[in-house]
Amino acid sequence: MPELPEVEVVRAGLAPALNGASVVAAEVRDARALKRHVPLSDEAGVGGVGVSLDAAAAAVRAADFERRIVGVSFAAPARRGKFLWVPIADGPPVALLAHLGMSGQMLLRAHDAPDDAHVRVRLWIEHPEHGELRLDFSDQRLFGSLAIDALVATDDGFAAGRGAAEALIPGQAAHIARDPLDPAFDDALFIARLRARPVAVKRQLLDQGLISGVGNIYADEALWRARIHPETAGTRIGAAKATELLAHVREVFAKALAEGGTSFDAQYVNVNGQAGYFAHSLNAYGRTGEACPRCGTPIRRMAFMNRGSHFCPKCQRKRT
DNA sequence: AAGTTTGTTCAGCT
DNA sequence: CAGCTGAACAAACT
Structure with missing residues (x-):
């Protein structure tokens, strides 16, 4: 993936x-x-x-x-x-x-x-x-x-x-938005668009026309870090919180990059066929039932957009 | 052997 | 019509 x-x-x-x-x-x-x-x-x-x-x-x-x-x-x-x-x-x-x-x-x-x-x-x-x-x-x-x-x-x-x-x-x-590691990514535009729509924040993170490069794993990880419930409407996220979320997306990307990416089994490998190590650093994704590394509450998995959403029900309350 | 996995696109709705 | 959303679809492995 x-x-x-x-x-x-x-x-x-x-x-x-x-x-x-x-x-x-x-x-x-x-x-x-x-x-x-x-x-x-x-x-x-x-x-x-x-x-x-x-x-x-x-x-x-x-x-x-x-x-x-x-x-x-x-x-x-x-x-x-x-x-x-x-x-x-x-x-x-x-x-x-x-x-x-x-x-x-x-x-x-x-x-x-x-x-x-x-x-x-x-x-x-x-x-x-x-x-x-x-x-x-x-x-x-x-x-x-x-x-x-x-x-x-x-x-x-x-x-x-x-x-x-x-x-x-x-x-x-050509229709794909710039990604957040791109120097030409427009932070203010992303934050304004995210906050303008009542659409769930996770759906917006996965919208490649708004911000590219984020998939299910890193969406869950960034939301966990930002303590935002995946179903929170964009319109309910304050400017400061949105800025924080974007910073967390960048942080989790940078950390994963430094560890060679996330590998489960042999599904993702580099050009030499080697796996990355970031799977060991995941806090929410794929950790259903395990303790939240921040507060110990079991991580919950809910169906969302026909896929799994992993989050901490205590740290990541709906709204803010 | 039915269920699970995900990014992208689109029909169909309001 | 515009914007939104659920779901279809692409395969193969357990």
Whole structure:
């Protein structure tokens, strides 16, 4: 379940190997991993983003992807929220776009390394300094995907995200808000929008159009730290409390990043296949029935937005 | 073997 | 029409 810290670990890990590398060969093993890829041949709209594919359409999509990726050179990988992309250095402004979904992994392997499980797309790359490598996109559940996507100008004119050299972002990620680790994130705007709506604060934290990069785990953790009940309406949160919440989101992100991200089982790993350690530092998420580290009250789990919400019923009272 | 997991999108409602 | 919300959907593992 990669959220911002996990995707950032992946971006940083890919950067030295991909920046300046060229793609020697490509193999799409499962076209379902190209859900977001729109072949040039049907940009007219026959098979848009996310439509399910029959065998013929899948073959067209795979062939189009392979044809367009082989021979390109990569620039530095960039990230906004949970979206990751690698600009293609030559030709018209396009990028290799990746969303890891729930179980996506980007693995850098030696050419002759054994297969990892669930490899859906493989690129053979060559870097002037680091030599030959494989970039394997592995995804057990196929909620993630790769695509070649056109870059468009950012609406505020600032660099598109972490690692981005230019104010260009993949079209499919253009509607995503900046994330709170982005220097161009507008704190005052976020706080004003959060407080303007009667919508539950947790739903707003998960709204990638308002603030990006926050998923279920870090939403629960930030709310626990800020002592806010997940169902509290945005309109009931004072300006000071909202400022505090944003600071907690940043803090929990920074801490998770420093520990290499959150891993459960083998679902999230860095580019070398290694797990992160932040799962040991979680205070609320997944700790149903265990004592709240602050007051000892058992952590409660409630169904919310079709998923689990974990919170301390004593520390995190509804309203304020 | 039915339930669980999550990010994203959208139908359908007020 | 705009804004909101519940739910559908994508798979695979227990």
